[in-house]
Amino acid sequence: MSEPTVLLTAEGLSKWFGATYALRGVSFDVRAGEIHAIVGANGSGKSTLVKILSGAYPPDRGQITAGTDGLIIGTVHQNLSLFGEATVRENICGVIPARMLSAARETAVVKRLLGQLGLAIPLAAKVQELPIDQQAFVAVARALARTQDAPGAVLIVDEVTSVLRGQAATRFAEVLGRLRDRGIGIVLVSHDLDEVLGLADRVTIITDGSVRAVEEAASLDRRRLIELMTGGSVEAAGVAEAEGAATRPVVLSVTGLSGDLLHEFNLEVRSGEVVGLIGVPGSGYDEAPYLITGAGAGRRSGEVRLSGRAVHSPGAFAAHGGRLIPADRGRTALVSAGTVLENFMLGHQGGHARWGLRQARQERQLAEAAVARYGVKCAGIAAPITSLSGGNQQKLIMARCLEASPRVLVVHEPTQGVDVRARAELLAHMHRAVAERGLGVVYVCGDLDEVWDNAHRVVVVRRGRKVGEAEVGTTAKESVHQLLY
Amino acid sequence: MQASQAVTEPPGDHGRSRRALPQVSAAASRGSLFIVLVALIAIFAGIDGSTFFSLSNLQVVLTTQATYGVISLAVTVALVVGEVDLSVGGVMGAVAGVMALMVSDGVPTGLALVLALLLGAAFGLVNGLLVTYGRLSSIIATLATGTISTGIGLAIVGPNTVSGLSQTFLSIFATPWGGIQTAFYLLVGLSVVAIVILQRTLLGRRLFFVGQNRDAAELLGIKVRRLTVGGMTVTGLLAGFAGIMLAGQNGAANVTQTNGYLLPAFAAAFLGTSAIVPGRFNAGGTLLATYVLGAATVGLNMSGVATWSTYIFNGALLIISLGMFTVLRLRKERTAKKQSMLAAERTAAAGATEAAANE
Numbered sequence: 001m002s003e004p005t006v007l008l009t010a011e012g013l014s015k016w017f018g019a020t021y022a023l024r025g026v027s028f029d030v031r032a033g034e035i036h037a038i039v040g041a042n043g044s045g046k047s048t049l050v051k052i053l054s055g056a057y058p059p060d061r062g063q064i065t066a067g068t069d070g071l072i073i074g075t076v077h078q079n080l081s082l083f084g085e086a087t088v089r090e091n092i093c094g095v096i097p098a099r100m101l102s103a104a105r106e107t108a109v110v111k112r113l114l115g116q117l118g119l120a121i122p123l124a125a126k127v128q129e130l131p132i133d134q135q136a137f138v139a140v141a142r143a144l145a146r147t148q149d150a151p152g153a154v155l156i157v158d159e160v161t162s163v164l165r166g167q168a169a170t171r172f173a174e175v176l177g178r179l180r181d182r183g184i185g186i187v188l189v190s191h192d193l194d195e196v197l198g199l200a201d202r203v204t205i206i207t208d209g210s211v212r213a214v215e216e217a218a219s220l221d222r223r224r225l226i227e228l229m230t231g232g233s234v235e236a237a238g239v240a241e242a243e244g245a246a247t248r249p250v251v252l253s254v255t256g257l258s259g260d261l262l263h264e265f266n267l268e269v270r271s272g273e274v275v276g277l278i279g280v281p282g283s284g285y286d287e288a289p290y291l292i293t294g295a296g297a298g299r300r301s302g303e304v305r306l307s308g309r310a311v312h313s314p315g316a317f318a319a320h321g322g323r324l325i326p327a328d329r330g331r332t333a334l335v336s337a338g339t340v341l342e343n344f345m346l347g348h349q350g351g352h353a354r355w356g357l358r359q360a361r362q363e364r365q366l367a368e369a370a371v372a373r374y375g376v377k378c379a380g381i382a383a384p385i386t387s388l389s390g391g392n393q394q395k396l397i398m399a400r401c402l403e404a405s406p407r408v409l410v411v412h413e414p415t416q417g418v419d420v421r422a423r424a425e426l427l428a429h430m431h432r433a434v435a436e437r438g439l440g441v442v443y444v445c446g447d448l449d450e451v452w453d454n455a456h457r458v459v460v461v462r463r464g465r466k467v468g469e470a471e472v473g474t475t476a477k478e479s480v481h482q483l484l485y
Numbered sequence: 486m487q488a489s490q491a492v493t494e495p496p497g498d499h500g501r502s503r504r505a506l507p508q509v510s511a512a513a514s515r516g517s518l519f520i521v522l523v524a525l526i527a528i529f530a531g532i533d534g535s536t537f538f539s540l541s542n543l544q545v546v547l548t549t550q551a552t553y554g555v556i557s558l559a560v561t562v563a564l565v566v567g568e569v570d571l572s573v574g575g576v577m578g579a580v581a582g583v584m585a586l587m588v589s590d591g592v593p594t595g596l597a598l599v600l601a602l603l604l605g606a607a608f609g610l611v612n613g614l615l616v617t618y619g620r621l622s623s624i625i626a627t628l629a630t631g632t633i634s635t636g637i638g639l640a641i642v643g644p645n646t647v648s649g650l651s652q653t654f655l656s657i658f659a660t661p662w663g664g665i666q667t668a669f670y671l672l673v674g675l676s677v678v679a680i681v682i683l684q685r686t687l688l689g690r691r692l693f694f695v696g697q698n699r700d701a702a703e704l705l706g707i708k709v710r711r712l713t714v715g716g717m718t719v720t721g722l723l724a725g726f727a728g729i730m731l732a733g734q735n736g737a738a739n740v741t742q743t744n745g746y747l748l749p750a751f752a753a754a755f756l757g758t759s760a761i762v763p764g765r766f767n768a769g770g771t772l773l774a775t776y777v778l779g780a781a782t783v784g785l786n787m788s789g790v791a792t793w794s795t796y797i798f799n800g801a802l803l804i805i806s807l808g809m810f811t812v813l814r815l816r817k818e819r820t821a822k823k824q825s826m827l828a829a830e831r832t833a834a835a836g837a838t839e840a841a842a843n844e
Contacts (some may be wrong), residue, residue: 295704318706332704335697337764346694346705356686379820 004031007071007152007185008053012062015048022048024209025062030154030185032067035176037188037196037217040206041229049206050189054156068152074143078159078282080135082142084128088121092142114141118178133168136160137175144184155179156187159282161195173199191280192463193225193485205229226481248272249307251440252292252322252408257302259287263464265302269408271438274431276455276472278448280484285461286327289412289444293317293324306408321407325397325414333397334385341367341381344400366403374399375425391422398426402433409433410442415450427454448484452477460484518760518770521802522777529784542783544664550779551668552731556746557753557771558672558679559723564754564766565683566716567696568616568623572631573724573750576608578743579638581728585647585738588654597654598729605725606718608634613714623717638740648737658733668730672772675723679768692716693765752799753778755807778802 008030015023023045030036040046051057053064054075082091092113093106110123119137121130127138143155157176164172176199180186190196196203200217205228213228252269261284269275279285291299294313304311306320317324326332334343344367367381376395378388385393394414401409409430415423431454433439445451451458458470460483468483556573563570580601587597608630615626658668683689694702695712703709727746732738756777757770778799785795 290704293704313706314704315706315708324704326704331698332700335694335701337697338693342690342693345690346701356688357681358685358687358690360685 004034005152006030006067007032008064008066008073008154010053010062010064013049013052013059013064014061015045015052015057015059021045021209023052023059026206026209026211027062028053028204028211030187032152032183032185033180034201035180035186035188035199037190037200037203038206039190039193039196039203039225039229044206044229045209046189046206048209050156050158050187053187054158066152070152072144072146072153073156074146074153075156075158076136076139076143076160080139080160082127082135082139085126087124087126088130088138089123091127091138092145110141113145116182117141117144117175119175131168133164133171136164136168136172140175140179144179152183152185154185154187156189158189159191161190161192169195191282191485193222197222197225222485223482226485229485230478230481248438251307251438252442253305254292255303255305257288257291257304258300259284259291259298260300261464262287262291262461265291265461265466267442267459267466269440269442271407271440272434273457274434274441274443274455276451276458277442277444277461278446278451278458278480278484279461281446283461284464286412286444286446288461289324289326289410289442292410292442293322295324321405323401323404323406323409325394325401325409325411327413327416329390329393329397329417334393336386338385339382340371340376340378340385340388340396343385344370344381344396346400370399370403371396374429389419389422390417391419391426394418395422395426395429398429402429402439405437406439408440408442410444412444413446414443415445448477448480452480516760518756518773518777522773522780525777525780525784529780529788532784532788540664542787546776546779546783547669548666548734549783550775551666551672552727552734553746553749553753553779554672554772554775555675555723555727555730556750557757557775558675558768559720559727560750561754561757561766561768561771562679562716562723563623563720565692565696566713567699568612568627568713568717570609570612570627570717570720570724571624571747572608572612572627572634573720573727574743574745574747575631575634575638576605576721576724577728577731577746578740579608579634579641579728580605580725581732581738581743582638582642582647582740584729585650585732586642588650588732589647594651594653594657601729602722602725605728606722609718609721609724610714612721613717616717617710617713635740642740644740646737646739646742650732650736654733655736658730659736666734668734671730675726676768676772683768684762696766749775749778749799752802756802759807 006029010026010028013023013026013028014021026045026049028036028038028049038046038049048057052059054073089103089106089110092110107123114121117137117140119141121134121137121141127135130138139160140155140157144153161169161172173195176186176188180201188196188200197217197220202214203217203220203225204214205212205225207229215228248270250268251271252267254265254267257265257267261282263284265288267275267277267288277285277288287298291302292304294304294311294317299312304317306317306322309320311317311320311322314324330336335346338346341363345363364381370376371378371381374395376388376399377392378396385396388396394417398414411430414426414430418426430439430441434441443451443455445454448458452472456472458472458480459466460468460470460480462483462485470480470483556577559573560570583604584597584601587600588594592600612623612627612630615621615630616623619626658666658671660667662670683692691702691707692712694705694707695709695716699709728738728743731743753774754766754771756774757768757772758764758766759770760773761767761769781798781802782795785798786792
């Protein structure tokens, strides 16, 4: 490969959502037989670029041209998008035009394809029964299924490696290397900088919707890459060990908590302390709120203690003074057919009833007082909850949590879909409870600036493991980037 | 000052002029079924004159529809916790047959009643366990258990109608009070209990939350599975009671006679969401809807139209009521949203005024 063939060229791509730019004049190209990584922090526009390249969005400006006629672009998404109940053969053949109908012919075609890709997967196996790396290979094979007779192919691998661990990740990397050697151009999107540096030939760094730099991977190291991504020079990596407010009682202690991604996670929160918890998508940090409360069947192992008492279920968590504000407000925090009053009372488990009968007047007074105190703008407590704006819904949820005088509050992306003004009011209520009542908070959020502004110390999770803590007062924010990626 | 006043005034006026509207539509929504009922009575009275609009006919309708009321209530309880129970028809028939058999075999009436109710509750319990711990869809699970319950009923009772039931048993359900059989009063009593539990207790609100948003309920520590199993067990119990009542009113029972009960029960439960507590499955609405459907059926039969038109009429009534309900609900939601926005604007404007005053 003396002179690289350019398979795909994108020039001057721009995309804006409403009045804000997601991308501004981005150019990008993929050569045959290379792995070209795209990296960028949350909100950099990286995802938008990937969606435009894979054809999910049209660009508002700019164009994409294929280097050869009949170029095939295949994408493997993070969640793989496979049909678990169907066999490997059915998954792969599902996207091939229906000229082949016989199982024998399909089998022959898929065998040839897998042979070309250097993959060995049992064709008759159900996809969901395969180990996760083999599932990823099935997704790769499906993405490349139509490339057999094509003159060139580009494979976009979008955050797939974040679901792969250890051996599986290594095997997947080997397959990508093999595909590159066959002349396929690979676009690798990943939050894992070690992986990017280990696999990629070139790296495009996106910041603020523009290309910050395109570099040969060989000329980069971790430090330089993070500098380029975050736009600042990095302090010496001296993240302080958290000391905490050592004299105050521990209200929440988590030991050895494991879920699908999160592994052996430990955390201690003291009264009157806000602990931030951050990671990149796929690192497992966002499992923590639900593993801590014990919702669903996610908790594999570990122990959660509220003021010393072990809790295993959301019921016990709530009974011992724990409250959760989940990220998915509509789906997991509110009853959309209910009124403001009912959604407020959802937090008061059995507190206001005499002989099982609800005390309607008392409930009304409580709800009205809370609506006034927390500044929830609504047409009255009998209004349907869906008539409130996102910010006001979230204020109501905050109100119902804080009015129960919890000792521990776990919040997950609490400002999502909340406008700036409401955001400040919302968090002011939380911080007041922390300062005055000694509430302990776990603030789980993917945005470093937000976590930094709201927490006393920040715990960083990478690849499912806690990799460090930073004391907000004494550490530079930028040093957290070193832990994050 | 002048300028900010101008900002605050118009939204205030808007708010006032529109405030009357949601109350009107809420009342109309709550009462829509009453209107339908009155209209039906008027229409049939017009067609049929004195026969339909008579005391004796009222007594007949109230008496004959009582079993439909209980089975509709059973369906409503399951729907409140978000499950569709299609087994109620089968359970009702099986329990009716077993009850009749026990009574005709000389089992003491009290004991027979307890055993028959337990049988109904057991079917409901199995449904609940299949849906929660077995993770089956309630539609499929109860379709299966409904058939199974019919099979069990036939195995115990046989295909023939069991008659010759004791007077003690019959007197429980078929004693006329003011020309209406006790069955009707039992239905009203059950409905009142259901209304109080569903509308006025914390338990009722939790059941509603479970039915509306399982995930949110679970995160808040509500015992979702336990409440689902409980709700479905009560549904089975009520279905069994409907069967006992049917045997008691008819003085005879057949395991397979209840096939026709399932659809009217669902029609009443869904139609009931348009009344009393609009937009929600509620026992009061179900009771009212049962009698709307009952009046329509009896009225149509009496006015001599062909049987097929009754089926079409019942279906059309359901569609019309639900359509009416949807329109009213959407309008109510839109008005409330506007009011919330106006409230926010007003606060913002007040803030601006304050800021201006401070300057």
